[in-house]
Amino acid sequence: MDIRIQQTYLPHTDPDAAIAFYRDVLGFEVRNDVGYEGMRWITVGPVGQPVGIVLYPPEATPGLTDDERRTITEMMAKGTYASINLATPDLDATFAKIEATNAEVVQEPTDQPYGVRDCAFRDPAGNMVRIAQAG
Template sequence: MDITIQSSFLPSDDPEASLAFYRDALGFEVRGDVGSGQMRWITVGPPGQPNTSIVLHPPAVDPGITDDERAVITEMMAKGTYAGINLAAADLDAAFERVQASGADVMQEPMDQDWGARDFAVRDPAGNSVRIQQA
């Protein structure tokens, strides 16, 4: 069986700020941008990997979600505990410098982890955890 990851979804409550983070700070390509205002679905992905994307979507827009569930999602996003993604970079230090220069909320500077990885962690504008490790 040959299964690959095509897309992953992350909530975005500020499409313009999220677009600036993923496009400008991380260097991702914009592959799609549909909707308007706060109801935008923006698809981004790493250059050279056209079959792998992240879809930045409005949180809690499913009509089946209750107001209480929306409140929990909003609270979790504010704490940075709702969603996250792990990425990799060939030059971790250069990636950290670029992301830090963008003004991103740094949770952890580059460091060697006990499990063998060297990584850093930031929050994107929606509060999602973004960990980037040395490739």
């Protein structure tokens, strides 16, 4: 079987802040920016890699009740709704570069007890962005 990850989804609350973080802070390219009825879906991804991250407006999710939307908004604000794990060949240099942009640091580079060295930031919507030292 030949299956690969094409896209993954992360919610955003401010499309311009999301683009600034993923393009300007992480160095991803913006591949698509589609608006519909006042909302925007933005696809970003690492240069030269086929996988994309679709930054989507969570309020556009069909079938959600007002209570569910409120819960999602609260979870996003706490950074517990969505996350993504990335990897880099030089964690310390990557951390320093991202930290210099005043991105919200959640965890400095740390050797985890489960064998990974990683750090963590929050994107403008509160999503957890973990970056591990590539092996």
